[in-house]
Amino acid sequence: MPKSPKFLFVGSSEAYSGKSAIVLGIAQQLQAKGLDIAYGKPLGTCLTRTQTEVIEEDVLFMANTLNLPKERVLPMLLPLDEITIADYISSGGQLSYQQQLQSYSQFSASDLVVLEGAGTLQEGKNPAAEKLTGYSLTEVRGRPLHDVIHHTRPDGRPYPLEECPIDRAFPQNNQEQGEEVFIHRDGHFYPVAYTASPIRGGNGVVGTIIEVQDISERKRAEAELQRAKERYRAFIQQSSEGIWCFELEQPLPVDWPEDRLISAFYQYGYLAECNQVMAQMYGLASPQDLIGARLGEFLVESDPNNLEYLRTFIRSGYRLTDAESYEVDRQGQPKIFLNNLVGIIENGLLIRAWGTQRDITERKQAEQRLQLFADVVRNTQMGIVVWQLENLEDPASFRLLIANPAASNVTGIEFERLIGTTMGESFPRLLQTELVERYQQVVRTGEALDLGEVPYAQDGIHAGVYNLKAFALPNRCLGLSFENITARKYTESQLQQTQYFNQQIAETVPGILFVYDLTVG
Template sequence: MAFDSYVLGGGQMKVLLVDDETSILDQGKIFLKKEDDRLDVETTSSVEKALEMLNNSKYDVIVSDYQMPETDGLEFLETVREERNSDVPFIIFTGKGREEVAMEALNLGVDRYLEKGGSLKSQYGVLADAIVQEVERGKAERRLKKAKDRAQKYLNIADVIIVAQDRNQEVIEINERGCEILGYDKDEIIGKNWYENFMPERVRKDVLKGATKPLMNGRVEEGKRYENPIVTKDGEERIISWKNSVIRDDDGETIGILSSGRDITERKKAEEKLKESEERLDLALEGTKAGLWDWNVQTGETVFDERWAEIVGYELEELEPVSIETWKELAHPEDLERSDELLEKHFDGETDFYEFEGRMKHKDGQWVWVQDRGKVVEWDDEGNPVRMTGTHVDITERKRREENLKRYKKAVQSSDNSIYMIDKDYRYVFANDEHISRLLDDGKIPSRNKDEVVGRKYAEIHLDEETDALKDNVGRVLEKGKPVTEEYEFNTVDRWSSRTYSPVKDRESGEIEGIIIVSEDITERKERERELQTYADVFDNVPVGLHIYRLERPDDDSSLRMIYANKITETYTSIPVEEVVSKTLDESFPGLREMGIPQAYAEVARTGKAKELGDVHYGDEKVPDRWFNVRAFPLPDNCVGASFTDITERKKAEEELEEARDDYRVRR
């Protein structure tokens, strides 16, 4: 059945078929529905009746014959386009095509001009194809128009200046806020040189040299902030904070600049008044990244600096007017009582400083952790606090690390897997309860006391062959700087284990300090793999390629390792199954990574949701060029299945059909 990709989208397409031959109407209604069951076809044998039907119903597309009694297809097209001002997709479907008729139809606004002929399935297959394509094109154009309308609406409601200029520095677009600040009507601005007409002469050269021209030539990053004055219609200068980005055409060439600017004139005036004091504070706070607060305890009047507001995601002007209530409103309700207790202790002289760690509501809705530290700097004659100053420091990352460490330690200790860490001298640094238990069960230590393990060298506890195997895998980790996973079967019991060696790196230098080893019992998984092999004969006889991969490390798509491939894949890839099973996807088919295939397979394994990858073209030095339709589906144990069908011949046929169409267009 045609149009499988469109069927996935759903939705009916209402078609009006107009032809004076009833046999064509009957055939069209039947064959178009067969080609694509989304096509809901209504028919009529005359243009007059068709126009009446258009008055009463909405259609997604019109298909009309050319030669008809009384009114022909071109007159019908002209009525729809000019008299009714309709842009509904219109297809001429005629048995007697002539070049001059086709040219006139194109001039009148026809979307497709198709000739009848050939087998019924062939001609209606082509027609159904054209109908779906024209309907989808029309929908896309309407969506684009809506998107442009929404963008224009945003431009007009934005509380910042938005202005676009071309390579000649002439304004090609400006929003209502920009016109309001400049004091001009829009038509007084469009087409004018932005720098010569709306910027003080003293700064034009510097702005062009320092910001505009380097940005146009790609020598500075987009989004960098710039501040410069503009001149309004009445001669006033306003200071604007600009953020610029380039405008590119479809070929990626820079054709202009889009700028958004916030009027910060009032803020700048206030900054000038406070500049001297801010410089002193900057020197004191430069190394701490702290925000400053100054609180009149008796009146509640409070002063915050920009950094204080920045910690909670605001610009200071967004919080104004400010007072001690500003802090209380942003603080977590559960933390206020503890803060009050600590303040009282400081006011009573029990502590030299007030120091408190609490949460504050960030502008984006999250809670950030802040270290609040301050001291009373002025008292009244009765010994009551008058003025207090202090700082806020964002400690969110520190708190997050502490919390993550707590959760990690708890998870590690309670894990059913054996987890331990050794340093580069093969000495135990850490071992969880499960690892201690396994060592005790194996008779390698006399008690559960961790002192029997931590601090001792691996070779003091384990057999020589175990130590040699560990050193071999640690050497691979140190060489690659990446995790290494091995699977092995115990000799004494019918049990399998997977052991992953992961590097632990110094946060500052990046050097490997040690290795964490996680040993997981995979006996049940191996049993399921054996069960999978019992179905190999069935899978080998299905006419679809099947690969099964296991994602050995959930956060690493390069750890996808093949555990099964059916025999038909040898026909597709020209590679024996035994050469790819047990290898990673990247090792067997390296070219798939740039297509995003390993990333997609890993996502399916992680999310448990199947994914249609569509048509994929692949070939390398071992695999001949072929087209495949690929689908990925989740399987237990972090596994993903990939089924693929060879569609090379279908693709060739589609290319031949497109070449024939191109040839027809050239001849036409």
């Protein structure tokens, strides 16, 4: 009783995917188990033509490798070259033609394969095509392909056949490729990638093979990617910080010595991208005026601060947060930026660095002026203290914020240990004087007051006379400057008494002349 053979089909959605290697491996293992193997390739693509036959090179290789007798090598159903569907129709009959097309459909690498002869949808539609279009073969047999799935544009306008690029393959005898939008049976539009290839026979072009792939998912992914790019661009351009990317013309090994890396940074580094904010930080109107500039045009190599900045970048694993760089703008003016940056490393090589920066030049200059003023206050011989009035209606809520060393020297009070206390806690008797009302007045009005000479001997303060001035500061703060003028007042009093005594003598004893040398203490 003859054997009933079983069939194993090996196919792939892509060319050169290793089908032949898989078949060869399976066949050799089955032969080793004692099974008889036959091999065939229904669609011939690697063809060599002789005077008597068309040879499929994969079939020849497989037959020789597996030592297959001729009867175990199945013939091709359809060689895809000059032997065309038209030749089969004219010589093999309608049944043979249907078998060829069915075989081609089974092995199609695309979602849709149709055969179009003279503008008519032929009977080569596969199940994937039916799923893709929503139409069965019975519904579309004999109808022009264009009239079925390509007759209307997405905006509703008609799509004339003469404008259809897919249809050009037949009359122009050229392969056409591109993207179009088809109409599903249920009426929705969907994007496709197509390849329309003319079928050439002995009498010229007799039809068209159209391969189509639904690219809806790809289009959705591309649209989302485009939206992401637009969001990224909007973020870059609307950010209040300067955003930049420095590229290296030559990737650098991250394990190079620091000095060699820093030298290479300056040699190969250039600004590849930045936003509008960064361009304005350097006094330029557009990012294009800045892109392409070398690293050395930003970080002056002779500045030790910048070399330390780059060393810290390397030592921190090519990532920095709140790092200061000292640069110059296009007018040569010094700039100080606060940077956050990260290096992009691939396979042990530094490729580029992305970063953000804020211009802190004015802030640093203000800090320097503030420090200079603080140094002056700290070293002046006049006492200075700062109070903050927490409750405008309650003078006891004045809280001590700052006092310079001279304040303690002048008053004998250790102001340092009183920082943070209220006036009610530290100087309760002062609240019983009219001074606190004047202090409140200064805070409310913002106008300074010269309180003149004030005698005071309470709350542990050295008894004496103080020259006192009050001035307003931001955030309901009050500044007081004072000096102890007790000794000076005593000297002035003594001098006045001496002058008065001498005057009395001069008026009583005629002929006496007094000469005063006021430069002598």
